Amino acid sequence: MEARLSIQITVNGKTVSDHVEPRTLLAHYLRDGLGLTGTHIGCDTSQCGACTVLLDGEPVKSCTVLAVQADGTQVMTVEGLAAPGTAHPVQQAFQEMHGLQCGFCTPGVLMLSTWLVQQHQTSDLRHIRESLDGIICRCTGYENIVKAIARAGELAVDEPAAPAASQREGVPS
Amino acid sequence: MTQPVVGSRALRKEDVRLVSGRGQYTDDIQIPGMLFAVMLRSPHAHARIVHVDTSDALRMPGVVKIYTGQDLKAVLPPVPTAWIPPDSDLKMVEHPVLAYERVRYVGDGVAMVVADSREAAEDALEAIRVEYEPLPAVYDQRQAIGEDAPQLHEDAPNNVALHWTVGTETEDTFRTAEVVVRQSFRQQRLIPNPMEPRSAAAHYNPATGEMTVWVTSQNPHIHRVLMSGLLGIPEHKLRIVSTDVGGGFGSKIACYPDEVLVAVAARDLDRPVKWTESRSEHFLATTHGRDHVDEVELAGTKDGRVLAVRVKAYANMGAYLSTAGPGVPTILFGLIVNGAYDIPQASSDVYGIFTNTTPVDAYRGAGRPEATYLIERIMDSYAAAIGMDPVELRRKNLIRKDQFPYTNPFGLSYDSGDYHAALDRGLAMLDYEGIRREQAALRSQGKYIGVGFSTYVEMCGLGPSQVAGAVGFQGGLWESAMVRVHPGGKVTVFTGASPHGQGEETTFAQIVSGRLGIPLEDIEVVHGDTHRIAMGWGTYGSRTTAVGGGALALAAERVIAKAKAIAAHMLEIPDEAVQFDDGRFHPEGRDDRTVTFAEVALQAYLAWNLPSGVEPGLEASAFYDPTNFTYPFGTHIAVVSVDTETGEVRLLRYIAVDDCGPAINPMIVEGQIHGGIVQGVGQALYEGALYDEDAQLVTGSFLDYTMPKARFFPEIELDHTVTPSPHNPLGVKGVGETGTIASTPAVVNAVMDALAPLGIGDLSMPLTPPKVWAAIQAAKNLKGGQAS
CATH class of the missing domain: 3.30.365.10 (Aldehyde oxidase/xanthine dehydrogenase, molybdopterin binding domain)
Structure with a gap:
C-alpha cells in the first residue's frame, strides 16, 4: 500500500483535513471517507455523470478526479445544495417536473443543472439537451430532465437561491 | 377535498429524499467492521479450469479470505431457475455459484476475494493465478444449435435448452393463401444498464441466526425464497432489504451468485460483507436482454386481410438459465405474436439455445417487444407487398371495439379497448396526409423522411397465480x-x-x-x-x-x-x-x-x-389475485429523416397515444412512457451487444455501447385514450413497458419507409449510420448497375 498524503478540502462549506491514498478517487473519498453517499458511482469510464460534483464551482465527474487533486478546493455535492427542510430551485424544479425516477443519476444531474442555472444556460431546450451529453439517465428518457432544468432557470430568476451550503452540517472532520 | 387525489399530478413523495442525496441504495450501506468482496471473473468464453492458485493473493495486505468454486461446490447448491415452461423439455443444467471445473462465458465467476477494503480486494484479485485450458466457444445461437458446435452442458445435447411450440394449425392456410410474406428479424442482444450497478451487503448474527441481505432486487421476497434454499437459512431468519433501488429493467429480477456469495462470506467470517459491481462487470455479469432470430411468415389476402402468422424463434439463453430466463422467449413472447390484430390462426415454435455468453433474462418488455417487433414489421412488409397503405392495413385488421373480450389464437383473452380510436388520435396529432405530402416533396429534392407506425398491444399485470402455475412460473403472481x-x-x-x-x-x-x-x-x-x-x-x-x-x-x-x-x-x-x-x-x-x-x-x-x-x-x-392479465395498447408514430450522405437517422417527431386505463398519477404515467420510448428507440437506433469470434464481449463499457442521450431526441408528444380493464379493481392496465414495446418497430418502420424508394426492404437493428450508409450505397450501386 502506498503512503497516504494529507489533503484539506472544503466540502459543502465545511473544511476537512484527512490522509488519503494517492489513488483514492474523489468520488470514493466523498462516499467512503466522508459518508456523503448522495454522490453516486454509475460507471468506471467517466461516461455516466452520476458522480458529478461542483469543484470550485465547475461541474466535474468526481470519479475522474483524485482526492489529492481536490486538495485546497471547494467541493459541493448534492447534500450541500440546500439546508434540510428547504429546497434549492433545481431540487424544486426536478420535483415539480418529475425530472427523476429511480433517483440514481439524479445527484449528478442536479449538480450539472445547478451550474447550467448559474451560467444562465437554461432558456433554450435544444441547448439543454446538448449540455446533457455527459449524463446518462436510463429512466426518464431525458424529457422531464430537460423541462426541469428550464423550470429551474425560471425559479432561480423568480426567487433568490436557497441558503448556501456553508450552513450545512453533517460532514465529519 | 376540492380535487380528487386519484388522477392528480401529485408530486412524488420519494423525491424529497432522492433530490437531497438522502436515499439509501445498497452500496450506501456502511456497517462498522464491514469487509469488501470482489469477484474474479473468467476472461475466457469457454475453458476448463486446470488450477486456481490463491497463495500469493492470500498473502496480500488486508486480504481476509478467498473462496473458489472448489471450496463451495460441496456446500452450496447450484443457482436455480424459477421458470419451467411446460412441455418445453427444459434442460435444468447446473449453474454453480462459482465455476469449479469449467467456465462457460466471459464473466463467469471463478473466485471471490474478501478483504478489509475494496482496493485491497482488487489488488489481491490480480494476484490470483488461474490456469485455464481454453475450449472452442460459440456465441451465436444458430451456430450453437447442433452436434458440431462446442457443447456447453452434457445434459443439453446440441445446446438446446428448450423447445416449445404453441398455437393453431396454419399449414393449410399458408398453402392456399393469395399472399405469403416471409421475413427474418434479428433481435439484437441488449444490455440493461440501470444506472445503479448491482450490489449486495450481508450481515449475519450468529447468536440469533438471523441474516440480513441488502440487495438491488426488484423482488426481495423472490430473493428470499431462492436464497433461503441456497443458504439453508429459513425464511423467518432471512431478511432481504431492497428499499432504494436505482432502476432494474428486468436485470434485478434474477437471483445471482454474487448476493449468495456475499451472504456466505458474512456468515463464514462473522463480519458484514459488501460487494458492488463495476459498470464493466455489469456488462459482463448482469443478465442481458432479447437476442432472438425470428423467422416470420404471414399469410393474407390480396385485399389486406391477415389470415395467419407463424414464427420460428431461436432465442439465445446464454451460458446458464437465469431465474426467469426460460419464460421470456416462450410464454411472454410466443402467446402474443398476433399483436393487436384479429388473426384467426397463429403459431410459435421456439428454441432456447445455450451459448458461451452472459445469461439472458427479462429486459423491459421481456418477450413482448420481440413479438411486437415482428408483427409490426411484417405488417409493413405485407402492406408493401399488396400496395396498401400501412395505416389502412392496420385499420382493417385491428381488433374491433365490439370484439372484446377478444380471444387470440393462443387462448389469451384481451380485456378491453378501442384500438382504432387510439390510431385515429395519433393520426390527427401527426397530420398524416400532410406528412405524406411533405415526404413526396422532399423525395423530389433527393431528401428522405419516413413515417412509421406501431399499433401495439401487450399483456402485462402479471398474474393471476393459476395461470402462473399453468405456464410453469415457480411462484404465485x-x-x-x-x-x-x-x-x-x-x-x-x-x-x-x-x-x-x-x-x-x-x-x-x-x-x-x-x-x-x-x-x-x-x-x-x-x-x-x-x-x-x-x-x-x-x-x-x-x-x-x-x-x-x-x-x-x-x-x-x-x-x-x-x-x-x-x-x-x-x-x-x-x-x-x-x-x-x-x-x-x-x-x-x-x-x-x-x-x-x-x-x-x-x-x-x-x-x-x-x-x-x-x-x-x-x-x-x-x-x-387478479382474474387475468391486462392489455394496454395504443398507437406510436415516429417521423425520421435519413441523411443519405452519412447514413444518420434523426428522429424528427415522436407521437404516442397510449391506453393504460385510468391514470392514478398522469405525471408519473407520462414519465414511464417517456423513459420507455427512449429505451425502445435505443434498441432501434443505437444499442447492441457484440461478441467477437472468441465470444469476447466487444461492447463492454459505455465507451463502446451507445446509450441513448438527451441530444438524440425531439420533444415527445403524448396523448391517451382511457379504457378501464375489467380485470382489477382500479381498472388500470400497466404502463411500465409500453413505451419500450411500441417504439422500436415504429422507428424502424419509419426508417424503412424513408428508404423505400431506394429499394431497401429491411435492415437489422441497431440502425447505425455506417449500416444505413452501406445499405444506401449498395442500393445505389445496384440501381446504377441495372441502369448501365
Missing part, C-alpha cells in the same frame, strides 16, 4: 397489501410490490388517500423489506399498480368497512346508515353529526366502547 391505521389517524401502507423508480410510494398513497379521505402526507408506503412485509412477488411485467394496487384497494376497503362499524356505534346509528366521504363518517343524508377518520382510529385502539364482536385495532391485509 398475486400481490399483498396491508393498510395500518395508527391511533393518531396516520397510515402506513405495506406492499409486496417493490418499486425501484416507478413512484408507487406516491401512487399507492394516492389510492389510499382517495379511499380513506386523508391527506397524502399522512400516508407512508413501505416496500422492499421482507421483515416488514409479509410476502409479495415484486415489481416487473408492469404488474405493480394493476396487482399491488388492486390488493391495496381491497385492503383499504376492509379498513373502511371496520371503521364504518365503529363509527356507527359512535354515532349510535345502524351500520348501514353510515355514510363515509372525505374522511368523515355521518348519518346518510345528514352532516350535522360527524366523526372523523382520526376519531374512529383512536377509538379503535382505545377500545373503550367498541360494538360487540368488533376487535380492537384498525388495519387490514389483502392478498389479491
Whole structure:
C-alpha cells in the first residue's frame, strides 16, 4: 500500500483535513471517507455523470478526479445544495417536473443543472439537451430532465437561491 | 377535498429524499467492521479450469479470505431457475455459484476475494493465478444449435435448452393463401444498464441466526425464497432489504451468485460483507436482454386481410438459465405474436439455445417487444407487398371495439379497448396526409423522411397465480397489501410490490388517500423489506399498480368497512346508515353529526366502547389475485429523416397515444412512457451487444455501447385514450413497458419507409449510420448497375 498524503478540502462549506491514498478517487473519498453517499458511482469510464460534483464551482465527474487533486478546493455535492427542510430551485424544479425516477443519476444531474442555472444556460431546450451529453439517465428518457432544468432557470430568476451550503452540517472532520 | 387525489399530478413523495442525496441504495450501506468482496471473473468464453492458485493473493495486505468454486461446490447448491415452461423439455443444467471445473462465458465467476477494503480486494484479485485450458466457444445461437458446435452442458445435447411450440394449425392456410410474406428479424442482444450497478451487503448474527441481505432486487421476497434454499437459512431468519433501488429493467429480477456469495462470506467470517459491481462487470455479469432470430411468415389476402402468422424463434439463453430466463422467449413472447390484430390462426415454435455468453433474462418488455417487433414489421412488409397503405392495413385488421373480450389464437383473452380510436388520435396529432405530402416533396429534392407506425398491444399485470402455475412460473403472481391505521389517524401502507423508480410510494398513497379521505402526507408506503412485509412477488411485467394496487384497494376497503362499524356505534346509528366521504363518517343524508377518520382510529385502539364482536385495532391485509392479465395498447408514430450522405437517422417527431386505463398519477404515467420510448428507440437506433469470434464481449463499457442521450431526441408528444380493464379493481392496465414495446418497430418502420424508394426492404437493428450508409450505397450501386 502506498503512503497516504494529507489533503484539506472544503466540502459543502465545511473544511476537512484527512490522509488519503494517492489513488483514492474523489468520488470514493466523498462516499467512503466522508459518508456523503448522495454522490453516486454509475460507471468506471467517466461516461455516466452520476458522480458529478461542483469543484470550485465547475461541474466535474468526481470519479475522474483524485482526492489529492481536490486538495485546497471547494467541493459541493448534492447534500450541500440546500439546508434540510428547504429546497434549492433545481431540487424544486426536478420535483415539480418529475425530472427523476429511480433517483440514481439524479445527484449528478442536479449538480450539472445547478451550474447550467448559474451560467444562465437554461432558456433554450435544444441547448439543454446538448449540455446533457455527459449524463446518462436510463429512466426518464431525458424529457422531464430537460423541462426541469428550464423550470429551474425560471425559479432561480423568480426567487433568490436557497441558503448556501456553508450552513450545512453533517460532514465529519 | 376540492380535487380528487386519484388522477392528480401529485408530486412524488420519494423525491424529497432522492433530490437531497438522502436515499439509501445498497452500496450506501456502511456497517462498522464491514469487509469488501470482489469477484474474479473468467476472461475466457469457454475453458476448463486446470488450477486456481490463491497463495500469493492470500498473502496480500488486508486480504481476509478467498473462496473458489472448489471450496463451495460441496456446500452450496447450484443457482436455480424459477421458470419451467411446460412441455418445453427444459434442460435444468447446473449453474454453480462459482465455476469449479469449467467456465462457460466471459464473466463467469471463478473466485471471490474478501478483504478489509475494496482496493485491497482488487489488488489481491490480480494476484490470483488461474490456469485455464481454453475450449472452442460459440456465441451465436444458430451456430450453437447442433452436434458440431462446442457443447456447453452434457445434459443439453446440441445446446438446446428448450423447445416449445404453441398455437393453431396454419399449414393449410399458408398453402392456399393469395399472399405469403416471409421475413427474418434479428433481435439484437441488449444490455440493461440501470444506472445503479448491482450490489449486495450481508450481515449475519450468529447468536440469533438471523441474516440480513441488502440487495438491488426488484423482488426481495423472490430473493428470499431462492436464497433461503441456497443458504439453508429459513425464511423467518432471512431478511432481504431492497428499499432504494436505482432502476432494474428486468436485470434485478434474477437471483445471482454474487448476493449468495456475499451472504456466505458474512456468515463464514462473522463480519458484514459488501460487494458492488463495476459498470464493466455489469456488462459482463448482469443478465442481458432479447437476442432472438425470428423467422416470420404471414399469410393474407390480396385485399389486406391477415389470415395467419407463424414464427420460428431461436432465442439465445446464454451460458446458464437465469431465474426467469426460460419464460421470456416462450410464454411472454410466443402467446402474443398476433399483436393487436384479429388473426384467426397463429403459431410459435421456439428454441432456447445455450451459448458461451452472459445469461439472458427479462429486459423491459421481456418477450413482448420481440413479438411486437415482428408483427409490426411484417405488417409493413405485407402492406408493401399488396400496395396498401400501412395505416389502412392496420385499420382493417385491428381488433374491433365490439370484439372484446377478444380471444387470440393462443387462448389469451384481451380485456378491453378501442384500438382504432387510439390510431385515429395519433393520426390527427401527426397530420398524416400532410406528412405524406411533405415526404413526396422532399423525395423530389433527393431528401428522405419516413413515417412509421406501431399499433401495439401487450399483456402485462402479471398474474393471476393459476395461470402462473399453468405456464410453469415457480411462484404465485398475486400481490399483498396491508393498510395500518395508527391511533393518531396516520397510515402506513405495506406492499409486496417493490418499486425501484416507478413512484408507487406516491401512487399507492394516492389510492389510499382517495379511499380513506386523508391527506397524502399522512400516508407512508413501505416496500422492499421482507421483515416488514409479509410476502409479495415484486415489481416487473408492469404488474405493480394493476396487482399491488388492486390488493391495496381491497385492503383499504376492509379498513373502511371496520371503521364504518365503529363509527356507527359512535354515532349510535345502524351500520348501514353510515355514510363515509372525505374522511368523515355521518348519518346518510345528514352532516350535522360527524366523526372523523382520526376519531374512529383512536377509538379503535382505545377500545373503550367498541360494538360487540368488533376487535380492537384498525388495519387490514389483502392478498389479491387478479382474474387475468391486462392489455394496454395504443398507437406510436415516429417521423425520421435519413441523411443519405452519412447514413444518420434523426428522429424528427415522436407521437404516442397510449391506453393504460385510468391514470392514478398522469405525471408519473407520462414519465414511464417517456423513459420507455427512449429505451425502445435505443434498441432501434443505437444499442447492441457484440461478441467477437472468441465470444469476447466487444461492447463492454459505455465507451463502446451507445446509450441513448438527451441530444438524440425531439420533444415527445403524448396523448391517451382511457379504457378501464375489467380485470382489477382500479381498472388500470400497466404502463411500465409500453413505451419500450411500441417504439422500436415504429422507428424502424419509419426508417424503412424513408428508404423505400431506394429499394431497401429491411435492415437489422441497431440502425447505425455506417449500416444505413452501406445499405444506401449498395442500393445505389445496384440501381446504377441495372441502369448501365
